[in-house]
Amino acid sequence: MTRSVYVTGIDRGDGRQIVELGVMELLTRQVDRVGVFRPLVHHSPDRLFELLRARYRLSQDPATVYGMDYHEASALQAEQGTDELVSALVDRFHTVARDYEVILVLGTDFADTQLPDELALNARLANEFGASVIPVVGGRGQSAESVLAETRNAHRAYEGLGCDVLAMVANRVARDDRDAIAQSLGSRLPVPCYVVPDEPALSAPTVAQISQALGAKVLLGDDAGLARDALDFVFGGAMLPNFLAALTPGCLVVTPGDRADLVVGSLAAHSAGTPPIAGVLLTLNEVPPKEILTLAARLAPGTPVLSVAGTSFPTAAELFSMEGKLNAATPRKAETALGLFERYADTGELLQRVSAPSSDRLTPMMFEHKLLEQARSDKRRVVLPEGTEERILHAAEVLLRRGICDLTLLGPVEQIRKKAADLGIDLADAQLIDPATSELRDSFAEQYALLRAHKGVTVELAYDVVSDVNYFGTLMVQEGLADGMVSGSVHSTAATIRPAFEIIKTKPDTAIVSSVFFMCLADKVLAYGDCAVNPDPDARQLADIAIQSAATAAQFGVEPRIAMLSYSTGTSGTGADVDKVREATELVRSRRPDLRIEGPIQYDAAVEPSVAATKLPGSEVAGQASVLIFPDLNTGNNTYKAVQRSAGAIAVGPVLQGLRKPVNDLSRGALVSDIVNTVAITAIQAQNPNEKAVAQ
Template sequence: MTRSVYVTGIDRGDGRQIVELGVMELLTRQVDRVGVFRPLVHDGPDRLFELLRARYRLAQDPATVYGLGYEEASALQAEQGTDELVSALVDRFHRVARDYDVVLVLGTDYAETQFPDELALNARLANEFGAAVIPVVGGRKQSAESVLAETRNAFRAYDGLGCDVLAMVTNRVAREDRDEIAARLADRLPVPCWVVPDEPALSAPTVSQIVHALGAKVVLGDDSGLARDTMDFVFGGAMLPNLLAALTPGCLVVTPGDRADLVIGALAAHSAGTPPIAGVLLTLDEVPGEAILTLAARLAPGTPVLSVPANSFPTAERLFSLEGKLNAATPRKAETALGLFERYVDTTALSSRVSAPSGDRVTPMMFEHQLLEQARGRLRRVVLPEGTEERVLHAAEVLLRRGVCELILLGPIEQIRKKAADLGIDLGDSTLIDPATSELRDSFAEKYAALRAHRGVTVELAYDVVSDVNYFGTLMVQEGLADGMVSGSAHSTAATIRPAFEIIKTTPGASIVSSVFFMCLADKVLVYGDCAVNPAPDAEQLADIAVQSAETAARFGVEPRIAMLSYSTGTSGSGADVDKVRRATELVRERRPDLKIEGPIQYDAAVEPSVAATKLPGSEVAGQASVLIFPDLNTGNNTYKAVQRSAGAIAVGPVLQGLRKPVNDLSRGALVQDIVNTVAITAIQAQQSPAEEASAP
C-alpha cells in the first residue's frame, strides 16, 4: 500500500514550505516514484509545486496534482455536506496514489478560505488517505511560552482527531529562543518535535520579485543580480557620507532618480564589497543620464538598477509588505531552506519513521542525495583553488547553504569578494586565501623544495611554484590545513593532479593513481575504471585499478562485483590483450579473495543477465557487474562518453583513487551540480583517516 506523508498546519504564516521541501528531499532519497497531491488549491500558479517539479524532475501531470479549487470545494460542502467533499477528494487522491510508491500531500493553507474548521478537515483527509501527519506550527514574533503552548495544543488536536502524527515541526521561532523551546518540548510530546529558527533570507524578497510586485523597469542588471535576496531597505536622501554609513549587506538602496551621487556612491561601495548591496531602486520616474549609467554598469556589472514612477513613501509601503517566496525561480532560497531543514531536523530519524517502500533501484537523483547526506555526516574542509571562477562560486554557495562541508577558496581575496558580490553570492564562513600574499607561502616553499630537492628544486624556485593555486592547495591538503582539494574547472587535468603526484603521492601498497566514474543510469549506479589517468596499464597495474575501484565503490554504497573487461569472455579467446586481463584477474583473486570478480568478460555478458546465462552460467558477477574495469584508457574513455551521451547517463567524476589524501579533477565543462557532487565525493573520501586507510584490507 502507498505510504503518504501529509504536511499540514494550524494557521497561516507557518512557513511550512520549508518542511514540505525537506520531506520531498527525504522521500526522493528513498524511492524513485514520488507523487504530489494538494487537496485544495487557489486560482493561479502553485509556486511550491512548480519548484518541486523543476527541482526533482517530476514527470507527474500537473492536472493530477490538485483535488478541487477552494470555491468549488466550499460550494460542494455547502450543498452536499462534508462527507461528499471528502469522498471526492479521496477519489482524486487515489488516482495519484496508485501510480506512485509514496505521495507527499500538501495540506490546506488557511488563506482566505471558507471552511469553518480547516484543521479538522485536514485531519480527516489525512485519515482517509491513510497518511501520516507532520503538523507545522509557526512561531514567528511569538514568545517562547506562546510557541510551547501552540505546539502542544496542535499535537493534541491532530492526535485527538485520530491522526497518525509522525512528528511535529515548530518553525520560524526566534533564534535566541530556539534552544530553550527545543529542550522544553523534547520531553513533553510522545513524538519527535524539531524546532527550526527563523531565517531572514527566506522571507527576504528577491530583486526580481520586487520588480514584479512594483512593476519596476530594469534599467541595469542581469539575471544573477535580479536573483539576489533583498535583506534590508535603505532610503537615500541625505548626503553621500551619511548614506554610505547606513548601508547594510544585501540592502536595496531606494533613492530619488535624480540623485546620481547616491547611485554611484552605493554602487562603488558594492564594488569594493563594503558592503555588497542587492541593488538600487530609483523613484519619481527619474533615471540618470547615459554617462552616469555607463559608469554605473562598469562599477558594478550585473547589479540591478530599477526605476518606478512613484515617490519614496508609497514605494516604501509596498516594499515593507513584500515577503519572499519559494518558487522555481528562486533555487538559491530552496538551497537555504533545505540547509535549514537538514540542520535542525533529524533527517535520519525522520526517514526511519517514514515507512516508504525501498528497492534496489538507485536513480541519479537518489545517488546525488546520498552523496550530500554522507558528506554532511562528518564535516570536512575542502580547498577550491579556482576561487574566482563563477561556477565554483555558485557551487560553493550551494555547498555552504546545504552544510555539506567547510570551504577554503584560493585566489586574490578582493577579486573573489567582488566576483561573489556581483553574483549576489554569500560565501558565509568560508576561508579566503591569496597564495601570493599568504603567510604560508614561505613555509610551503621550504617544504616543496625539500620534497623535490632530488629534482634540483631550490627554495627560490619553490617560492614561485607554490604561488600557483593548485600547488598551494595541494600543500594545504598535505599539511592537514585542508582535508581534500577539487580543481580543474579552469585548469587542465595535468595541472590539477601533477602537484598531487609530486607532493601527496600514493597510498602504501598502491603502485599507481587511477580514477573511476560513477555512471548514474536510470535505475542503478555503475563504477567505471580507469577512464581518465592510465593510458596502457599492465596486468599488475590493472589489478591495482580493480582493487582500488572496488574499495571506492563500497565506500559510496555500491556493492562491488568486478568485471575485468575484454573483447573475449572466459576461455573463448586468446592473445596478448586477453592474457593481460586474465592475469590481472588472477592477481586480484590472490590479493583480495573476498572480492567477487570475473574476467576476462565482455561488456554485454557483464551487465545483461540473459547474455550472462549463455556465456557464463553460474557466475556470481556476470550479468550483474557493478564495477567495470577497462583494459586501457582508450577503451574506457570512449565507453564512458558513449554511455553518457547515448544512454543519457550522468557521469560523476573522474574520482581519483590511490592517493594518500583526496584530490579530484573537474572537467573544464563541469556544471555547478558536477562541482557540488565532486566536492561531496572528496569530503567523503576525506572522512576515512590515513590510519584507517592504511589498515584497510
Template sequence: MTRSVYVTGIDRGDGRQVVELGVMELLTRQVDRVGVFRPLVHDGPDRLFDLLRARYRLSQDAASVYGMDYHEASALQAEQGTDELVSRLVDRFHQVARDYEVVLVLGTDFAATQLPDELALNARLANEFGAWVLPVVGGKNQTAESVRAEARNAYRAYDGLGCDVLAMVVNRVAPGDQEVIAERLTARVPVPCYVLPDEPALSAPTVAQITHALGGRVLLGDDAGLARDALDFVFGGAMLPNFLNALTPGCLVVTPGDRADLVVGALAAHSAGTPPIAGVLLTLNEQPSEEILRLAARLAPGTPVISVTGNSFPTATELFALEGKLNAATPRKAETALGLFERHVDGAGLLSRLEVSRSGRVTPMMFEHKLIEQARSDRRRVVLPEGTEERVLRAADVLLRRGVCDLTLLGDVEAIRKKAADLGIDLAGSQLIDPQTSELREKFAEEYAALRAHKGVTVELAHDVVADVNYFGTLMVQDGLADGMVSGSVHSTAATIRPAFEIIKTKPDAKIVSSVFFMCLADKVLVYGDCAVNPDPNAEQLADISVQSATTAEQFGVDPKVAMLSYSTGTSGSGADVDKVREATELARGQRPDLKIEGPIQYDAAVEPSVAATKLPDSEVAGQATVLIFPDLNTGNNTYKAVQRSAGAIAVGPVLQGLRKPVNDLSRGALVQDIVNTVAITAIQAQSPADTANTASA
C-alpha cells in the same frame, strides 16, 4: 500499500514550504516514485509544485496533483456537506496513490479559504488517506512560551481527531528561543519535535520579485543580479558620506532617481565589496542620465538598477509588506531552505517512523542525494583553488547553503569577494586565502623544497612554485589544513594532479593513481575504471585499478561485482590483450579473495543477464557486474562518453583513487552540479581513516 505524509498547519505564516520541500528531499532520496497531492488549491500558479516538479524532475501530470479549487470545495461543502467533499477528495487522492510508492500531501493553507474548521478538515482528510500527519506551527514574532503552548495545542488537536502524528515542527522562531522551545516540547509532547530558527534569507524577496510586485522597469542588471535577496532596505536621502555608512550587506538601496551621487556611491561601494548590495531602486519615475548609467554598468556589472513610478513613501509601504517565496525561479532559496531543514530535523528518524523502505532502484537523483547526505554526516574541509571562477563560486554557494562541507577558496581575496558580490553570493563561513600574500607561503616553500630537493628544487624556486593555487591547495591538504582538494574547471588535468603526485603521493598499498567514473543510469549506478589517467596499464597495474575501484565502490554504497573487460569472454579468446586481462584477474583475486571478480569478460556478458546465461552461466558476476574495468584508456574513455551521450547517463567523475589524501580533477566543461557532486565525493573520501604511513611511493 502506498505510504503518505500529510504536511499541514494551524494558521498562515508558518513557512510550511520549507518543511514540504525538506520532506520531499527525504522521500526522493529513499524511493524512485514519489507523487504529490494538494487536496485544495487557489486559482493561479502553484509556486511550490512548480518548484518540486523542476527540482525533482517529476513526470506527474499537473492535473492529477489537485483535488479541487477552494471555491468549488466551499460550494460543495455548503450544498452537500463535508462527507461529500471528503469523499470526492479521497477518490482523487487514490487516483494518485495507485501510481506511486509514496505520496506527499500538501495541506490547506488557511488563507481566505472560506472553509469552516479548516484544521478538522485537514485531520479528516489525513485519516481518510491513511497518512501520517506532520503539523507545522509558526513562531515568528512570538515569545518562547506562546510558541510552546501553540505547538502543544496543535499536537493535541490533531491527536484528538485521531491522526497519526509523525512529528511536530515549529518554524521561524527567534534563534535565541530555539533551544528552550525544543526542550519544553520534548518533555511535553510524545512525538519527535523539531524547532527551526527564522532564516531572514527565506523571507527576503528577490530583486526580481520586488520588480514584478512594484511594476518596475529594469534599467541595468542581469538574471543573476535580479535573483539576489534583498535582505534589508536602505533609503537614500542623506549626504553621500552618511549614506555610505548606512549601507548593509545585501541591502536594496531605495533613492529618488535624480540622486545620481547616491546611485554611483552605492554601486562603487558594491564594487569594492564594502558592502555588497542587492541593487538600487529608483523612485519618482526619474532616472539618471545615460552617462551615469554607463558608469554604473562599468562599476558593478550585473547589479540591478530598477525604476518605479511611485515616490519613496508608498514604495516603502509596499516593500515592507513583501515576503520572499520559494518557487522554481528561486533555486538558491531552495538550497537555503533545505540546509535549514537538514540541520534541524532528524531526517533518518522521520523516514524510520514513516517505515519507507529504500527502493531497489538507484536513480541519478537518489545517488546525488546520497552524496550530499553522506558528506554532511561528517563534515570535512575542501580547498577550491579556482576561487574566482563563476561556476566554482556558484557551487560554493550551494555547498555552503546545504552545509555539505567547509570550504577554502584560493585566489586574490578582493577579486573573489567582488566576483561573489556581483553574483549575489554570500561566502560567509568560508575561508579565503591569497597564496601570493599568505603567511603560509614561506612555510610551504620550505616543505616543497625539502620534498623535491632530489630534483634540485631550492627554497627560492619553491617560493614561486607554491604561489600557484594548485600547489598551494595541495600543500594545504598535505599539512592537514584541508581534507581534500578539487580543481580543474579552468586548469588542465596535469596542472591539477601533478602537485598531488609530487607532494601527497600514493598510498603504500597502491601501485598507481587511477580513476573511476560513477555512471548513473536510469535505475542503477555503475563504476567505470580507469577512464581518465592510465593509457595502457600492464597486468599488475590493471589488477591494482580493479581493487582500488572496488574499494571506491564500497565507499559509496555500490556492492562491488568486478568485471575485467576484454573483447572475449572466459576462455573463448587468446592473444596478448586477453592474456593481460586474464593475468590481471588472477592477481586481483589474490589481492582481494573476498571480492567477486570475473574476467576476461565482454561488456554485454557483464551487464546483461540473458547474455551472461549463455556465455558464463555459473558466474557470480556475469550479468550483474557493478564495477567495470577497461583494459586501456582508449577503450574506457570512449565507452564512458558513448554511454553518457547515447544512453543519457550522468557521469560523475573522474574520481581519483590511490592517493594518500583526496584530490580530484574537474572537466573544464564541468557544470555547477558536477562541481557540487565532485566536492561532496572528495569530502566523503576524506572521511575514511587517514593514511599516516611515513613511507609512500613516488
C-alpha cells in the same frame, strides 16, 4: 508502514514550505517514485509543486497533483456537506496513489479559504488517506511561551482527531529562543519536535520578485543579480556620506531617480564590498543620464538598477508588504531552506519514522542525495584553488548553505569577494586565502623544497612554486589544514594532479593512481575505471585499478561486482590484449578472494542478464556487474563519453583513487552540480578511516 506523509499547519504564515521541501528531499533519498498531492489549491500551476517538479525531476502530470480549487471545495461543502467533499478528495488522492510508492501531501494553507474548521478538515483527510501527519506551527513574532503553547495544543488537536503524528515542527521562531524552545518541547511531547529558527533570507523577496510585483523596468542587471535576496531596504534622501553609512549587506537602495550621486555611491560601495547590496530601485519614473548608467554598469556589473513610476512612500508600502516565496525561479532559496531544515531537524530519525519503503534501485537522484548526506554526516574541509571562477563560487554557495562541508577558497581575496558580491553570493562562512600573500607561503616553500630536494628544488625556487594555487592547495591537504582538494574547472588535469603526485603521493599498498567515473543511468549507478589517468596499464596495474575501483564503489554505496572488460568473453578468444585481462583477473582473485569478479568479459555480457545467460551461465557477476574495468584509456574514455551522450547518463568524476589523501579533478566544462558532487565525494573520501590512518 507509512507510505504517505501529510504536512499541514494550524494557521497561515507558518512557512511550512521548508518542511515540505525537506520531507521531499528525505523521501527521494529512499524511493524512486514519489508523488505529490495537494487536496486544495488556489490556482494552478502551484508554485511549490513547480519547484518540486524542477528540483526532483518529477514526471508526474501536473493535472493529477490537485484535488480541486478552494472555490469548488467551498461550494461543494456548502451544498452537500463535508462528507461529500472528503469523499471526492479521497477518490482523487487514490487515483494518484496507485502510481507511486510514497505520496507527499501538501495540506491546506489557511489563507482566504472560506472553509470552516480547516484544521479538522486536514486531520480527517490525513486519516482517510492513511497518511501520517507532520504539523507545522509558525512562531514569527511570538514569544517563547506562545510557541510552546501553540505547539503543544497543535499536537493535542491532531492526535485528538485520530492522526498518527510523526513529528511536530515549530518554524520561524526567534533565534535567541530556539534552543530553549527545543529543550522544553523535547521533554513535553511524546513525538520528536524540531525547532527551526527564522531565516531572513527565506522571507526576503528577490530583486526579480520585487521587479515583477512593482512592474518595474530593468535598466541594468543580469539574471544572477536579479536573483539576489533583498534583505533590507535603505531609502536615499541624505547626503552621500551619511547615506553610505546607512547601507547594510544585501539591502535594496530606494532613491529618487534624479539622485545620481546616491546611485553611483551605492554601486561604488558594492564594488568595494563595503557593503555588497542587492540593487538599486529608482522612483518617480526618473532615469539617470546615459553616462551615469554606463558608469554604473562598469562599477558593479550585473547589479540590478530598476525604475518605477511611483513615489517613494507608496513604493515603500508595497516593499514592506512583500515576502519571498520558494518557487522554481528561486533555486538559491531552496538550498537555504534545505540547509536550515537539515541542520535543525534530525533527518535520520524522521526518515526512520516515515518508514518509506527503500527502493531496490539506485537512481541518479538517490545517489546524489546519498552523497550529500554522507558528506554532511562527518563534515570535512575541502580546498578549492579556483576561488575566482564563477561556477566554483556558485557551487561554494550551495555547499555552504546545505552544510555539506567546510570550504577554503584560494586566490586574491579582494577579487574573490568582489566576484562573490557581483553574483550576490555570501561567503561569510568560507575561509579565503591568497597564496601570494599568505603567511603559510614561507613554511610551504620549506616543506616543498624538502620533498623535492632530490630534484634540485631550492627554497627560493619552491617559494615561487607554492604561490601556484594548486600547489598551495595540495600542501594545505598534506599539512592537514584541509582534508581534500578539488580543482580543474579552469586548470588542466595535469596542473591539478601533478602536485598531488609530487607532494601527497600514493598509498603504500598501491602501485598507481587511477580513476573511476560513477555513471548514473536511469535505474542504476555503475562505476567505470580507469577512464581518465592510465593510458595502457599492464596486468598488474589493471588488477590494482580493479581493486581500487571496487573499494571506491563500496565506499559510495555501490555493491562491487567487477567485470574485467575485453573484446572476448571467457575462453572464447586469445591474443595479447585478452591475455592481459585474463592475467589481471587472476591477480585480483589471488589478492582479494572476497571480491566477486569475472573476466575477460564483453560489455553486453557484463550488464545484460539475457546475454549473460547465454555467454556465461551461472556467473554471479555476468549480467549484473556494477564495476566495469576497461583494458586501456582509449576504450574507457570513449565508452564513458558515448554512454554519457547517447544514453543521457550523468557522469560523476573522475574520482581519483590511490592517493594518500583525496585530490579530485574537474572537467573544464563542469556544471555547478558536477562541482558540488565532486566536492561531496572528496569530503567522503576524507572520512575513510583507512585514509586517516595513513595520514597519521
